[in-house]
Amino acid sequence: MSTAPDDAAGRERRPGGGLVLPAVAALAAFLILIGLGTWQLERLAWKEELLARVEARVHAPPAxxxxxxxxxxxxREADEYRRVQVRGTFDHGRETLVYTVRGEDAAGPVKGQGYLVVTPLLRTDGPPILVNRGFVPSDRRDPATRAAGQGTGEVEVVGLLRLPEEASWFVPANDPAHGGFFRMDPAGIAAARGISGAAPFIIDEAVNAVPGGLPLSGGTRLVFPNRHLEYALTWYGLAAALVGVALLQRCARYRRQALDATSC
Structure with missing residues (x-):
């Protein structure tokens, strides 16, 4: 007489039978979720340190x-958003317009699509530096429509040092051949305008009373998304839920085994 069916039934009733692979998979998933949560906490500490560093820099006396x-x-860690000052003369004839959108959360009445006016500052004591003078709406992109703001003579610029803007899937690449600029790339802008030896950074000019009101300076965004704690709690919550599901399944399995044993 064959005993195979009894052996199979015994394996099903044996505690832990058939649970090794699911348990290993659940443990691996649990460790991954805990690791992701811990990584987000580390990112949270890094982001809070960055915010504190930026806050200190933007309110420091200009250097x-x-x-x-x-x-x-x-x-970026040591120099981004440093408050600096420099003297020179604007070369308005070689300004560059970088497309942007001034959001509804921006200060002042001027919002919507427009451009950041990036102008070379020519210095007698050093190489030229590109200065982001601020925002102009699309209908004022022509310098002739804001001639009052195209002053001559030596000026002092105070602002925040900004390194090249990192490429992003959401921002088109610059197209100097057709005059299209969408992100701050000092080397690319300088090359397109024939500016030799320009600094590898841009200065975002601080709020400045420009004749005629344009460009609208002082628009540097200092809002950094910081949802790392939320993400960490999400990953830890999923890990806790996974443990809860595993315990419920385990309890249900033992209850079935107990019922099977009493029915024999």
Whole structure:
């Protein structure tokens, strides 16, 4: 007489039978979720440190622009958003318009589509530096419509040091051949305008009373998304839910085994 069916039934009733692979998969998923949550907490600490660093920099007294010998050593961690000052003369004839949208959360009445006016600042004591003078709406992109703001003579610029804007899937690539600029790329802008030896950074000019009101300066966005705690709690919550489901399944399995044992 064959005993195969009894053996199979015994394996089904044996505690832990058939649970090894699901348990391993559940444990792996649990460890991954815990790892993701912990990584988000580490990102949270990094982001809070960044915010504190930026807050201190933007309210510090302006310092001279770093000299050219230090330019290769500039980093985002140490230098982005430093408040600096520099003197020179604007070369309005070689300004560049970088497309942008001034959102509803921006200060002041001027909003919507438009351009950031990036103008070379020519210096007697160093190479030129590109300055983001601020926003103009689309219907004022022509310098002739804002001639009052195209002043001559030496000026002092105070603003925030900004390194090249990182490429993004959401922002088109610059197209200098057709005059299309969509992100701040000082090297690309300088090359397109024939500006030799320009600094590898841009200065976002602070709020400045420009004759005629345009460009509208002081529009640097200092709002950084910080949802790392929310993400960490989500990953940890999923890990806890996974443990809960595993425990419920385990309890249900033992109850079935107990009922099977009493029915024999």
């Amino acid at each position: 001279p622009v770093p000299p050219p010998e230090l330019w290769p050593k500039l980093t």
